[in-house]
Amino acid sequence: MTAPATKLIHHPYSPPEGFAAPQPGIFKASTIIFPSVAAMRTRDWRHKSGYTYGLHGTPTTFTLEERIASLEGGLQCVLVPSGLAAIANVALALLKSGDEVLIPDNAYGPSKALAEGELAGFGITHQFYDPMSPADLSARINERTKLIWLEAAGSVTMEFPDLLGQVRIARERGVICALDNTWGAGLAFNAFDLDGKGLGVDISVHALTKYPSGGGDVLMGSVTTRDEGLHVKIKLTHMRLGFGVGANDAEAILRALPSMSLRYRAQDQAARTLAHWCAEQPQFARVLHPALSQAPGHSHWKEVCGAADASAGIFSVIVDERFTSAQVDHFCDALKLFKIGFSWGGAVSLVMPYALGEMRSKPQAHLARGFVVRFCVGLEAATDLREDLAQALKAALSA
């Protein structure tokens, strides 16, 4: 019973006496009543040795934390109100004035904005490194570097980095590394054991908003670790910031977890089918999907995700440079099943155009020309999605 699909269903949970329903219940609280003052004094929220206050956990959130930790191959997990809050919780727990954080240039945009905004204001500096060059990452590490962010695949442009090489560099230089594992979701690879010999990241953050929720209706994030000391640091910051989550939201994710590996696989397969089809369309200069052989970082994807043969159901295309921004917008507007919206991992397919010039601090050769359109594949039939793409191409980007 080691496959995620099984683990996410048959997982420890203590239902109320005589009520062994398949799904865990919703327990809501701010106040938790102690049987005595002595009990209040001995309970320690840090180690889950009992319930103390709603913000520090309820049976519902403890169950979700255990399942996410187990999904990701970690030992401890902290839930926060969004994926971005998970990124902020890690940064605020580990960085202080005078420290520096290294962030891949293709990181999730708001994560870069946090470094440029609040972190800079606190006297915490940052550098954006080339995600495709371990040498560039290595060269930027200095005595002030206290945290390295990793992301695989990169946001929007989907480059898959040399994750093993990057983690080795962090280990050798003694810097904590944290992965934004939303794309892999705990299913494409084990972030804490990338090579089967225990080489892994220190921290995995996950926007549960995406695949674990699966509905496009819940915002939540998680911070998973394997080191108790690191976990306590993150948990202390979590408590001081008041980053609790609502029980109804936690239950919505618990309800969606048992179907997550099936959804991930289905969306992966549909996305690959559509990505291959897009690669044949003359209007698209390039398809950015790490499982496609010509994509940037494909060999690294194979090294880390090859065993599971897994990829998130998300990919981008670079529209041929002869088409204008207005034509690309018209193409997105002409799609009927792909809706215009942010986020991903839900049942509804989504599309979003991007102007890369505004997103990367350093120019990349493969992104030099053309507009990028990102597709997030939902659970509709792939044949219907392909027809939708075909009709919108015809309407807006005639070859």
Ligand SMILES: *Cc1c(COP(=O)(O)O)cnc(C)c1O
């Ligand atoms: C969506 C996303 C986040 C942020 O999650 P929210 O819950 O929307 O804040 C962080 N990282 C990645 C890679 C994401 O896709």
